Amino acid sequence: MGSAEERSDPGEKAVSPAFECRLVTVEFLHKFSRKRIIEDVSFLVRSGEFVTIVGPSGSGKTTLLRAMGGLTPPASGSVLVHGRELNGPPDDVVIVFQDYSNALLQWRTVAANVAFGIERTLDRKEIEQRVRDTLALVGLEKNAEDYPWQLSGGMQQRVQIARALALRPAVMLMDEPFAALDAMTKASMQDELLRVRDRTGTSFVFITHDIEEAVYLGDRIVVLKGSPGRIEQMLDIGLPAPRDQLSTRQLPKFLEYRYAVHQAIGREHE
Amino acid sequence: MRYTRPWQRYFKLGMTALPSARGLLPLIVLLGAWQLLQTGNSPYFPPPSDWWNGLMLLSRSGRLYPALMATTITLLLGLILAVAVGTGVGLFIGVFPRLGRAIGPLLEFLRAIPPPAIVPVAILFMGYDERMKLTVVVLAAIWPILLNTSSAAERVHPLLLDVARSFRLSAVERMRLIILPSVVPAILLGIRVALPIAIVVTLLVEILTSIEGIGALMIGAQRNFQSPQVYGLLVLIGLFGLFVNNIFAVFEAILLRRWPPKTQSENF
């Protein structure tokens, strides 16, 4: 079981990590007061790693994600992708949002949605091929000509994921993507996501308030807590792969990790 | 709370609905530029200062005020009648949905007739007099009110009707205590839609027939090539419409203060 690491780990920088946050602090100016949302957040994401970020509501998880995605500039500290500092949304990083129905282009077909990020950069044949491949990856080949509003919540979220994957990003940032789904859909989506990671080698940063989900999916967990949000703890998850909804969740190690995260978050979180 | 008297609270309530005064800039710039650029006596585009003089002329000749009165009274009376009849019929139709469904297509057919087209019909049937003018205004204004009222009456939440039944309310009590209050916002919306229609029809009648009113003054001025008066009256009509709409908006806000707010589609 992984013990709490130091806030930064300099020893692991032999290969430039896919993603890195260095002492990221984000503040918002509201009327005349400056509110600090997250403070001195530092961690690495290695290539192909699945990092989950957990924390109680209000701890700044979404803000951290937006900073990592280049949507919100940090007040201090820096975010680096492949060693290069961010200046706005970076090329290799895509965000998948929680409210899929607002994030999808409802007036476009599923295929057109998936093609959205690559329409201007690839030629027609490549686009068609990539759309087909990506839809197959998320199991939506049959729905290419449907409209998002005709699909269920889980399917719409898969469309959003496919749209992000079509870019072949190095890092996928996901903001509580399964929070709005029912338990069964959620479970199957979790497994699908892990399958996608295995097949594409993309790094994932996954925000959730569901501790079990965080432990189930993650190679590493970052616990964010407090106001302003700070890293409370980081845990390496040493659970075997491939993960299984039934057996993995029953492993004693799983329960230990779960307990540890609960402890780290403390009594504010039910 | 600094505002102690009710009228002060209502005033504040009304003012918050108004857009920023800085938005008047384009108009002011337009009028200002017009004033400055039109130094010669162009018959087609007289400067705004001439408009004012033209209006003053009309006012001093004693024709402005009676015309304004005539238009306003027709509008007011017409709306009151339209509300009275429209609400009554609307409630009746709404409360008996089978009747509503039967008359529905007929009403839809009548509603599809554009109000301006009613004017020549009325002139033909009733001649060139004040009674005709009032009738047309009522006929034009009644539809939005009637349709809104009937659809709202039909849509009174079934739960509320159950409440009425469980409290053993008589038909009259049910109408007075449950249906009518539920329907008030829709009635007001209907009036709000009917207002501009009523104004248009009133003016149209006056322009077509020269029956006393602002429209008659306007077409008269045009026939006499008194362009400053035409523009002046146009501004007057604009201000009149603005005034009427805003008075009604304030009235509506005050009346509806106790109702839950509805999402308004045109509120920026």
Next chain:
Amino acid sequence: MNMNKGGLIARINWPGAAVLVFVGLAWEAAVRSGLLEYEYLPAPSAIALGLSELAGEGILAPDITHTLISVVIGWTAATVLGISLGFLLGLSATARRYSLASIEVLRPMPGVAFAPVGLLLFGFSLKTEMVVTILPVLWPVLVNTMAGVIGVHQRLYDVGRTFRLGRRDTILRIILPAAMPLIIVGARIGLGLALILAVVAEMVGNPEGLGYGIVREQQALRPDLMFAYIVTVGFIGIVLNAGMLALAEALFPSFRQLQGGR
């Protein structure tokens, strides 16, 4: 689409249709039998005859054409202007602050009030009809376009940024399509309004077209022809509206679904 015969029959509003037919027949009977002796109330059959008379004499077609031309020109100009301005105002809060009050002041101006102005400037011509039509039609298009642009969900802007879209791409590929349902609504309202205004302009201003036809026949004491013109106007309104809806569906297949929800 599966529509069995039983379903179709059940969907027709039988009582409503019956009432319509009954009223029509009763009206016809009443006039013929002399029960309704209004000098100026023609029977439905007389109106139908009037229509064929007008069509036969070759008067109806040119009148319809004239009014339609007026509607199309006025509506197109107002729509182009309204969408452009509405877009600008939707995108810029500053632009709104410095113009909304003016719009609110000009909006309640009744179109018919512009008729004398139009007559003053252009006399009896199509341009007079334009003066009456353009401004009032501008407002619903502008206001609805503005609302459509303002209503674009923040999330869609986030998506635009995370996919690194430039300003031009964001407007063309996200904002415009997202605002389309409301833009179409505004254009539709404008179209109906343009027809009414063209007719009004023809009644009081330019003596041509369907509006003039109504007034002319009223003054000629030919109620059958007058009603024939009115029916024509109503019919054209229905056709224009249906045409607009069909066009919207063709250009923007999700229109109906996206119109309601936001």
